[in-house]
Amino acid sequence: MSRLAVVSGGSRGIGKAVSQLLAQKGCRVVVLSRSRDTAQETVASLPGDGHVSFRCDVSKEQDIQKAFQQIQKNCGNITFLVNAAGINLDALLLRTRPEDMISVLHTNLLGSMWTCRAALRSMLQSNDAAIVNIGSVVGLKGNAGQSVYSASKAGLEGFTRSLAKEVASRNIRVNVLAPGFIRTDMTAAVTEEKLRYVPLGRFGEPEEVAQAALFLLESPYITGQVLVVDGGLHLAM
Ligand code: NDP
Numbered sequence: 001m002s003r004l005a006v007v008s009g010g011s012r013g014i015g016k017a018v019s020q021l022l023a024q025k026g027c028r029v030v031v032l033s034r035s036r037d038t039a040q041e042t043v044a045s046l047p048g049d050g051h052v053s054f055r056c057d058v059s060k061e062q063d064i065q066k067a068f069q070q071i072q073k074n075c076g077n078i079t080f081l082v083n084a085a086g087i088n089l090d091a092l093l094l095r096t097r098p099e100d101m102i103s104v105l106h107t108n109l110l111g112s113m114w115t116c117r118a119a120l121r122s123m124l125q126s127n128d129a130a131i132v133n134i135g136s137v138v139g140l141k142g143n144a145g146q147s148v149y150s151a152s153k154a155g156l157e158g159f160t161r162s163l164a165k166e167v168a169s170r171n172i173r174v175n176v177l178a179p180g181f182i183r184t185d186m187t188a189a190v191t192e193e194k195l196r197y198v199p200l201g202r203f204g205e206p207e208e209v210a211q212a213a214l215f216l217l218e219s220p221y222i223t224g225q226v227l228v229v230d231g232g233l234h235l236a237m
Contacts, residue, residue: 002050004078005217006030006071008058008115009085011039013184014134017206018082018213023048025214027080030071032056032115050075058085058111059103068118077125080217083112083133088149088186101148108152113159116174123172130217133160134209135176137230141237153178157226164224173223175216179209180230199232 005022009015010031019029019042028050033039039053052075056067071078086108089100112133123129138146139153157176164174181187181194183203195201212229216222228234 001076002048003027003080004030004071004075005080005082006032006078006115006119007082007084008032008056008111009083009134011035011042011053013084013186014179014182014206014209015082015084016042017210018084019046019051021207021210021214022080022082022217023051028075030054030075032058032067033085058083058115059106061110061114064111064114064118068115068122072122078119078122079126079129081115081119081123081129081131082213082217083115083131085111086134086186088146090146090149092145093147096148104148105152105155108149109155109159112156116159116163120167120172123167124170127171128220129171130173131160131163131175132213132216133174133176134213135160135178135226137178137180137228137234137237139176140178140226140228141234143237160226161224168223173216173219175222175224176226177209177212177216178226178228178230180204180228180233182206182209197233197236198230199235202231204229204231 005027010019011033023046031039031053036055043051043053054067056063136153138150160176
């Protein structure tokens with residue numbers, strides 16, 4: 001039976017590129033996102049068979065419970081989990097609305113915690129399971145106007161390191177991948193002018209992040225690590 005990979009936020013951007021690469025490598029992929037239509041389109045575009053999508057808002061624990069029950073029932077045990085679902089509602093802290101702070105933390109931080117928790121029992125059945133949580137270079141370095149987003153991603157790092165220790169004895173590896181400016185809907189408003197801070201001088205492509213995610217998922221001796229994929233941006237921050 002082929003490996004089963006669950007990708008939250010797998011319908012667009014980085015998550016979609018991860019879904020495509022994992023499908024190319026022979027995984028069956030489960031795509032989770034809020035929009036059923038976009039997720040279904042993505043699933044239809046994946047090479048190979050056995051891919052499915054579930055509508056699931058990761059900021060809602062009940063949605064996650066339901067989706068993972070369906071996954072266990074219909075798809076089997078999970079080998080890989082990639083948490084790519086994320087939002088940014090950026091503003092200076094004094095201008096940030098409390099409800100936006102809650103949405104960002106629920107989606108980026110609690111959402112990833114909930115999916116990890118929901119997937120773990122199933123992953124324990126595999127002897128080669130791995131999780132990649134998509135953080136951000138902003139979680140490492142901070143950025144004015146992104147304090148809440150940065151907190152959500154820095155929190156994900158602490159969570160990942162602790163979970164890596166908890167599940168290492170079961171050979172489950174848990175890592176963070178921290179991208180810089182990647183060309184997706186999330187960065188549609190980022191101007192080329194910002195790229196002057198990127199030593200490699202360009203946006204990263206979602207496929208380049210997907211390659212790094214696959215590397216982490218398949219590296220048997222890496223856990224509790226943060227891998228930065230940012231064209232060198234962290235050097236300038
Ligand atoms: P996109 O906006 O292109 O895609 C986000 C994906 O997440 C979509 O599939 C979206 O689907 C899904 N999503 C958003 N909210 C939820 C939710 N509550 N429940 C389920 N799915 C959700 O973003 P990117 O691909 O750029 O970002 C992916 C990850 O990478 C995010 O965690 C982001 O913070 C991180 N990142 C991105 C960077 C970049 O430069 N692009 C840089 C650093 C980090 P739908 O809307 O249908 O729910």
